Amino acid sequence: MTKRSWLTTSPTAAVLLPILGLIGAIALWWLATIVFSIESYLLPTPGDVVRTLADQPAYLLRETGISFLETIEGFLLAIVIGVPIALLIVRSVILERLVYPLLLMVNAIPKIAVAPLLVVWMGFGQWPKVVMVLLMCFFPIVISTAQGMKSTPAELVELLRSLNASRTQEFFKLRLRYAMPQIFTGLKVAISLAVIGSVIAEFVGATQGLGYVIQQSGASADTALAFAAITLLSIMSIILFYGLVLLEHLFLPWAQETR
Amino acid sequence: MIRLDGVGQVFDGREGRVTALEEIDLHVRPNEFVTLIGRSGCGKSTLLRLIAGLLPPTSGTVTVAGDRVTGPRRDVSFMFQRPALLPWRSVLSNVMLPIEIDSGGTEQRQSRSRAAYRDRAHDLLDLVGLKGFERRLPHELSGGMQQRVSLCRSLIRDPQVMLMDEPFSALDALTRTELSEELQRIKMELATTIVFVTHSIEEAVVLADRVVVLTPRPGRLREIVDIDIPRPRSLGQNAHLTEVAQISGLLHGLLAEKSAADIRPVDEVRP
Structure with missing residues (x-):
């Protein structure tokens, strides 16, 4: 084995490497549009996307806010x-x-198939979108919470029994706390699905939101706008995910070491 | 202090009924240190859980301080083989857990204030050499330190009876010796009755006033051996090595005999 290099051990490298990867991917994309001289309505250059973002920031920000809220x-x-x-x-x-x-059955249904039904039932407002997100998130949250609650070690349950703890105390002081890391695992899976859910719902019977922007841009062959909306969606998804990671670090500092 | 009369325990297992304990009569005197030894599966831990009120006996009665045991009691503490610390709680807050559960429950008013118990927790941690570790989380401590925290937690309610289920068996030999010395020291300072389950013969001898030997399947009382070695005893400093070795030899013999019925006396075998 060779000596472990600076690239694998340094914390600075841990931050720099992903950024380098991102820049590399964008550079490749740019290069591809130039080398193969791809029409911009098929694949816009990164420059086109940035220009679109800069041209109508207020509009895009409002649509992002709507999707975020849902x-x-x-x-x-x-x-x-x-x-x-x-x-x-x-x-x-x-x-x-x-x-x-x-x-399990409800989870097996492709959620996109339900989207038109939700519009029929709930109209064109915000509700069908919220319900779609709920449908997407629901299952991983239920499963991880149930798993977490079942994972309480028998010895800790016996400890609380031996201390004459009530059922309520056993639940709040032990079971729920012990399940928290696993609940968070479910939440992290769910939050990415939540973003997908809001976009799916906005494809069908919506008048606003980033999903709607993407659909409209498809109709008018404004690919750069679609890419801008997708970029905003990714950024939103990443922020939400790392928000959860941050919460986990703040509230469950014990969990990283014990599991 | 603790009285077992004709106690038996039968479990309904997958392969029919299993008699774990049969006809156990035992009287543990106040302030006595009793160790329970036997082969694994002889029902030592079951016996301890019966005294703790974690398990109702199938037959016979268990009384602690004159009252029949029907459930866990506040003045009886239980210490497990593993530290059983809550991983999100600091050392201090793990020690305070029993007090917190008392104040949250429907128990009668506490004899002391929360602050007084907090001081007591600090004293106990000091006593086992964990001063300065109060705010640490369990995973930051070694196995021996974790078990010391567990010991403090089982002392915080000033129990009349401490039940200990192989508490040192998961530790390395050195830590084990240290902890058994500490336990003896603590026992001399506090008036508590201790029943201590172990599968280590030497540990049983070093700690006990009396060693109770159980036979395996079903668990019955084989013998009760008085240990008259002066305290504090230690294996570490070779102080009482011969006495301990003598009694250990005797106990080893008792444990090695399968059961009276299975073994014919030696001279019968000779031609």
């Missing part, structure tokens, strides 16, 4: 509904057998 609302709703359902499943075997196959 994503967050659906995500939070999925937590509010999903976590209690997971707790009920863990509590009762009967309920688990009753509900679990149903959850």
Whole structure:
């Protein structure tokens, strides 16, 4: 084995390398548009995309805000509904057998197939979008929460019993806390799906949001605008994901070391 | 302090009923240090859980301080083989867990204020050499230190009875010797009755006033051996090596006999 190089050990390199990768990819893209002289309505240059972003920042920012709001609302709703359902499943075997196959079935449905139905049921407003996000996020949150709640070590449960702790104390002081890292794993999966959900919903029967922008730009062959919207979506997705990572670091500092 | 009368325990396992314990009569005196030894699977841990009220006996009665045991008691503490610390809690807050559970529950008013218990927790941590580690998280400590925290936690309620289920068995030999010395020291300072399960014969001898030997499957009382070696005892400094070795030899013999029925006396075999 050779000596481990600066590139693998240094924290500065850990930040610089991904940036270098990104710049390299953009450079390749730019090069491809020039070398193969691709028409800009097929593949815009990075410059075109940046220009589009700079030309109408207020408009794009507003649409981003709308998609962001739908994503967050659906995500939070999925937590509010999903976590209690997971707790009920863990509590009762009967309920688990009753509900679990149903959850699997609902999860197996390609969500995009439901999008037109949601419009029929809920109209063109914000609700079908929020519900779509909820549908996307719901399953990973329920599964990870249920798994987390079941993973409490038997010795810790016995410890709390030996201390004469009530059921409520056992739940809040032990089970829920112990499940938190696994719940966070589910949340991190769910947040990326949430962004996808909002875009899918905006493809169908929407008048605003980044998904709508992408659909409209397709109709008018404004590829640069579509790329701009996609860029904004990726940035949003990454910010949401790392927001969760940050929360995890702040509130569960013990989890990185123990698992 | 602790009284077992005709205690038996039967488990319904996958392969039918298993008798874990049978006809156990035992009386542990106040302030006594009793160790329980036996082969693995002889029901030592089960016996401890019966005394703790974590498990109701199938037959017979268990009483602690004159009251029949129906569930976990506040004045009885339990220490496990593994430290069983909550990984998100600091050392201090792990030690305070029993107090926190008391104040949250429907228990009667506490005898001391929270602040007084906090001082007590600091004293206990000091006693086991963990001063300065109060704010650390469990994963930052070694196995021995974690088990010391666990010991402090089981002392915070000033228990009348401490039940210990092979608490040092997962530790390395040196840490083990240290901890058994510390436990003896603590025991001399505090008036508590201790029942200590172990599968190490020497540990049983070094710690105990009396060693209770159990037979395997079903667990019955084989013998109770008094240990009259003066305290503090230690294996580390070779202080009582001969006495410990003598009694250990005796106990080894008791444990090695499978059961009275299986073994014919030696002279019968001779021609």
